[in-house]
Amino acid sequence: MRFNTFFFDLDETLYPSSSGLWVEIRGRINAYMHERMGFTPEQIEAVREKYFQEYGTTLRGLQANHQVDMDDYLAFVHTVPLDAYLRPDPELRAALMSIPARKFIFTNADCAHAGRVTNALGLDGVFDGCIDVHVIAPYCKPMPESFQLALAAAGNPDPHKCVLLDDQGRITRAARALGMYTVLVGKDSPGFVADEALVNLAELPALTKYWRL
Incomplete structure (x- = not known):
């Protein structure tokens, strides 16, 4: 399967839960x-x-x-001192930049917060867009309608050619039901709620090399 669109959750997906x-x-x-x-x-x-x-x-x-x-x-x-919790992550940036596909942040937060987080992580210019709580209103992940609105915002790619990465199993399960390939982040096993699991997003290149991107 050739995937052409990646949807990344923001909080506790782009950075680990251990950050605090x-x-x-x-x-x-x-x-x-x-x-x-x-x-x-x-x-x-x-x-x-x-x-x-x-x-x-x-x-x-x-x-x-x-x-x-x-x-x-x-x-x-979201009025928090991000620099107390996050640092630029060159390894993560390299992992994300290695993916030759469109990449979107898809979050239940807002793009203002997403912009501050990606800036703190040194990920400026990595993503093709941000799909946030305003775009998917009045819904939120994991409601099916939120995924439909996200797909529309991304130009209506085929769900079967999309990858969704999230730290919550309820969200990967919902995306999987729509045909997306799903990766549960922060876990060492996908269980019954996702197709793959990654403890850390820096491991992503090892996974994507099998996807014929």
Whole structure:
């Protein structure tokens, strides 16, 4: 199979979970719900889990039930010192640049955050575009509609010629159901939710050499 389009998740896919960045962002989400919305600390985790299960993300649940302004929320939760968590990654850059196909970031965050993260990782100019929470509104990964909107934003490539890389099995499973080839990132086994698994994206060239790109 010749793949021509790659969709990369952003948080905890382009950088490892061990960086601690997502823990910081989670803390900012909790702070937003407490400081801006009045949720008690005891309520926050239960509400977030409920919205995650019902709406796919905390943000979509807050929008549906509390009319939260998306841009205000995203600006607040992504106000973090990225340089405390991320460094330029030449090995990752080389791995991504070795792929002779179009590459898109596909994230439930926004492109402003994606731009800051890729800049911190030294990945400027690597990606052909960013598909974010605005593009796929009112949906989010792993909703099937979000993948259809992402494909449209990427020029409607054949899903069977697309690769999706994500750290969440619920998302790789949904993409796989649409015909995409899927890679579960941050794991040593794909289990039943993906076609392949990579502990680190720097390992990508070893995988793609078998794909006749």
